[in-house]
Amino acid sequence: MSEDLVGNVLVGQSGGPTAVINASLAGVISEALNHPDIEEIYGALNGVLGILNEDLIDLAAESQQTIRGLKFTPGAALGTCRYKLKKQADFDRVLEVFKAHNIRYFFYAGGNDSQDTADKISKLAQAQGYALRVIGIPKTIDNDLVITDHTPGYGSVIKYISTTIREIACDNAAMGQHDLVQIVEVMGRNAGWIAAGAALAKRRDHPHDPPHLIYLPEVAFSTEKFVADIQRVLKREKFCLIVVGEGLVDADGNYIAAADATDAFGHAQLGGAADYLQSLVEQNLPGIKCRTVKLGMAQRCAAHAGSKTDADEAFLAGQWAVKSAIRGETDKMVTLQRTETDHYAVETGLAPLSEIANGVKKLPREWINEDGVSMNHQFIRYATPLIQGETQVAFDHGLPAFAKLDKVAIDKQLPAYET
């Protein structure tokens, strides 16, 4: 055990929101209350931007009811950002703010870019001899962080998508007299984890259930095969339900439906995969009706259809971050490890931030069937436990009543900073 470190907690949220990133926040807050070494619990508004701007709030001042409500509230209650700390002055400012507010525990929930940011902040503190413990909390619907078995946020997005696919299947099956191609576009920039998750909509031992075809970034797209795939399905079924990930690529690795814009991290901004496939159907399969659904941002915040397992694990990850830091751990991210038992169970673990920051977990090619458009039993066995249990969202007058933070501001100690 390392020495006691007495001071304040700062927690921040980063990157794209999920249905359960607030559950991790609730886990951090409720666990932090248990430890006498922790004096104050602050939140940074809009991730590192809030640190640079010294926009901190007092999370201990929030009501218990609010903290409980966070567990099923989508979005990111503290606000998030995609701002990348670029220059040395930015990092210096972060440390200056930490010192001004005696921040000794820093918890940052995000994907690999965010874990990289946390890692750099931690290394700078060490270089300057400022005692600080930094623990990352995994968060991304994309499920693409290495080492951890899966990431909080993923179970909920695939539960929502699979639910939607089952419902659309009921609808489309009813319209039995037409050849209909229904295309549902889902997120997934670099990996097909989300699109693959739609495979859960198939009931066990019902191989003909939708989705009939899943197009993944892991499998090079070919128009000829796409047309043949649909023709094969429509010979057998009344309709063809297709799920496509937004990050579809051709044999040369080029995005099928790329826009020219890129985000602050230089990632290509995608969209339009369903529209593109629809145009292929219209050009190559005359007389076949084609309809599209683009779930867009609705999918990453669908708390009302979220996974209880996912929310529970997100909460646990927040708690574990605090427990680990109190134990003296730093420069690590919380991981979820599947235990080697017959029944699904997870244990929390830790992995170095630097390893998380530099890796991307690909959907294993051996989990995709040879046809390239369906998932095999290994994937189903992996993903099924992640969607178990239904969230208990509170309803008020017929709609979800989500928690909102009061956001009591902490007095600024420093001059303003120009980002």
Add this chain to the structure above:
Amino acid sequence: MSEDLVGNVLVGQSGGPTAVINASLAGVISEALNHPDIEEIYGALNGVLGILNEDLIDLAAESQQTIRGLKFTPGAALGTCRYKLKKQADFDRVLEVFKAHNIRYFFYAGGNDSQDTADKISKLAQAQGYALRVIGIPKTIDNDLVITDHTPGYGSVIKYISTTIREIACDNAAMGQHDLVQIVEVMGRNAGWIAAGAALAKRRDHPHDPPHLIYLPEVAFSTEKFVADIQRVLKREKFCLIVVGEGLVDADGNYIAAADATDAFGHAQLGGAADYLQSLVEQNLPGIKCRTVKLGMAQRCAAHAGSKTDADEAFLAGQWAVKSAIRGETDKMVTLQRTETDHYAVETGLAPLSEIANGVKKLPREWINEDGVSMNHQFIRYATPLIQGETQVAFDHGLPAFAKLDKVAIDKQLPAYET
């Protein structure tokens, strides 16, 4: 009271499926079991097409569990069609099938085209002196049937959309550092009922809550006003959440985003309103990010987020159809009438099929605020009761377990018919 009429029931489903049309089917079946004058309970597969083809099934043979499950199962369990009875031979065939199977009670769930079909069948039976009682059951997410206060299916679609808007609002509010325009496209071919329903996502006394702008077919669209509307919102808010109905029209009454295809009833097939508005944002508001969500068919089958009030009323409408027919009523559609009390309550009523068939209920212009992009208190008071209560969808292994009919076929008595 009219004379007893002993014979068999035939029930069919028509037009686009909804989250609750199967609840009406469950209402018909469970009520029909109560009446000794009713001998057999048959279902027609795929609406009038199933009648023409003599594809009838034995609904009394289905398990009680299945009938109970229908109440929260989306789609149309019997299958539906958009086939229009065109020639006299079609109508004669329908009556021939009815006679062959001693059908004396015919219940047809659908929108105004379907009620028109039911009316014509009934008139032909009368002309031929064949004793038949025909009662229509209202069904359409579009909420555009006249006389009835609202239609089963509407409450569920607007509950789902409002839930989704609240969730996207949490997500977009978290991304607080960007000017973001988020466009959510919803259904609604001729009337803005569905898009208007998104207004329920605003909490009481929170006028700044999303949706910030609602574009309806009732208000002629102007690009200049659209751009000004967004600029006004983004001065005040961090993001601008827009809901648009697919049937948006310009000042000349032309669809903003029409395709050239039409359906069997001659209706224009729409789509792309969100894409069109996104292109306007990109052209007129450089630097503003714009994202789209197109809920498509997902919205009309979202039983997992459906309204209990809606499902209960759909069931009630099915029961009332049977009770009315047993009482001797015919040529009528079941209506839902709001009672004149402080608390919301509905009574069932009846209206002539011919009046339903020829009317379209428009969203009252006086329920839209003068700004043309928001709904006033009259609409909120009207719509709020329709989304109360949450459905109790059964889950199995983390996903909704929807009911499926066994579909025990009734032996055909007639030669095949060429449709």
